[in-house]
Amino acid sequence: MSILKSKPVILTGDRTTGPLHLGHYVGSLKSRVTLQHSHEQFLLLADTQALTDNADDPAKVQRNVLEVALDYLAVGIDPDVTTICVQSALPALAELTMLYLNFVTVARLERNPTIKTEILLRGFERDVPAGFLCYPVSQAADITGFKATIVPVGEDQAPLIEQTNEIVRRVNRQIGRDLLSEATAMIPKVGRLPGIDGKAKMSKSLGNAIPLSASADEIRTAVRQMYTDPNHLRAADPGRVEGNVVFTYFDAFCGDQAAVADLKARYRAGGLGDMVVKRQLEDVLQALLAPIRERRAHYAADAGYVLDKLRQGTARARARTEETLDEVREALGLFRFAGDAAA
Incomplete structure (x- = not known):
């Protein structure tokens, strides 16, 4: 038995x-x-x-x-x-x-x-x-x-x-x-x-968080405001990945880590602008949060x-x-x- x-x-x-x-x-x-x-x-x-x-x-x-x-x-x-x-x-x-x-x-x-x-x-x-x-x-x-x-x-x-x-x-x-x-x-x-402003603590009260219920527009605005490399002034300049919130979020939420590694290499070498990587991150977050937002609205009703x-x-x-x-x-x-x- x-x-x-x-x-x-x-x-x-x-x-x-x-x-x-x-x-x-x-x-x-x-x-x-x-x-x-x-x-x-x-x-x-x-x-x-x-x-x-x-x-x-x-x-x-x-x-x-x-x-x-x-x-x-x-x-x-x-x-x-x-x-x-x-x-x-x-x-x-x-x-x-x-x-x-x-x-x-x-x-x-x-x-x-x-x-x-x-x-x-x-x-x-x-x-x-x-x-x-x-x-x-x-x-x-x-x-x-x-x-x-x-x-x-x-x-x-x-x-x-x-x-x-x-x-x-x-x-x-x-x-x-x-x-x-x-x-x-x-x-x-x-x-x-980290919060979108680069601070270690993400908090709604600090205004640096992306809630799970965020609308498509709120996600877009938050990603555009993300802290990157303050010394990356032109797309042609080599950029720093460490401490760059955009890449921290890529590591956390993007399932294609090979693609993330390629983005990091191109950003470090120069020739990749902040808005390009932010648009790609936005696509990742929109895909993640859209079904969560829809299910939440269903239960809220x-x-x-x-x-x-x-x-x-x-x-x-x-x-x-x-x-x-x-x-x-x-x-x-x-x-x-x-x-x-x-x-």
């Missing part, structure tokens, strides 16, 4: 602060579409975590739950295969976060490289929202709550996974057994996609269907996370009323 092996569990997701863009696509969305068929995949719409630095505009966070869900469906995430769920509707995660806060110090949170960088980017200095500082603990609750052992993240997010594992080890030591499992960071081969799938996914996720919470509560010896179901 054969024994069926359970699929490895993946947890991933996005903060609901705005529609997703090409950086999200190349960094994680594309791989999620593939991984959903070989793994048990949970996709978290992290609206609670989005509030950690958007508490002054909760309407934006709420509005973008549906926007991000539309992006998921548009790129090919199957809600009947991947469990798509809403973080704020999973109270077990909030309670796990509260429990885990007792197993980490403020000093350790402040030393987390990812959090230190994000605090500088946002200009918080010492006025850091407590929820933002505790973001790694919330993420630890998410990962362990779903019993995930694989978490796809960018290289800059890897310290968050290590902090999750530190909390896992401390909890396990406290209870005297390995109840919680450590997670492995899955780092994408493609690095972070039936919001009831999307909300129903979110409701179903959140119900499945609630059962999983409440099971984990019951196990952690029992292992820590927390008070139970007589007659309460045991984990």
Whole structure:
């Protein structure tokens, strides 16, 4: 008799602060579409975590739950295969976060490289929202709550996974057994996609991103504005490929790498103008985004269907996370009323 092996569990997701863009696509969305068929995949719409630095505009966070869900469906995430769920509707995660806060110090949170960088980017200095500082603990609750052992993240997010594992080890030591499992960071081969202005961070708020829902005109305008080689003043001049956003996007999105290599060689040698390579890149991006845009419009026209799938996914996720919470509560010896179901 054969024994069926359970699929490895993946947890991933996005903060609901705005529609997703090409950086999200190349960094994680594309791989999620593939991984959903070989793994048990949970996709978290992290609206609670989005509030950690958007508490002054909760309407934006709420509005973008549906926007991000539309992006998921548009790129090919199957809600009947991947469990798509809403973080704020999973109270077990909030309670796990509260429990885990007792197993980490403020000093350790402040030393987390990812959090230190994000605090500088946002200009918080010492006025850091407590929820933002505790973001790694919330993420630890998410990962362990779903019993995930694989978490796809960018290289800059890897310290968050290590902090999750530190909390896992401390909890396990406290209870005297390995109840919680450590997670492995899955780092994408493609690095972070730069913004069209050449800055390392692509962000809608910075105006340097191409959203997945971009129209044909918006794609054309964005490509024409792309940072190239500031010293490539004439087509006849030799051009620099390194740091040239156009060629970075070619590497990320063009399937014909031999053609890309030829373009690079011609650009470096001189005789190839910026507008020529930009038009070719535009063709690549138009072909990629047109079907995504069409599928997104299809789903947006039936919001009831999307909300129903979110409701179903959140119900499945609630059962999983409440099971984990019951196990952690029992292992820590927390008070139970007589007659309460045991984990």
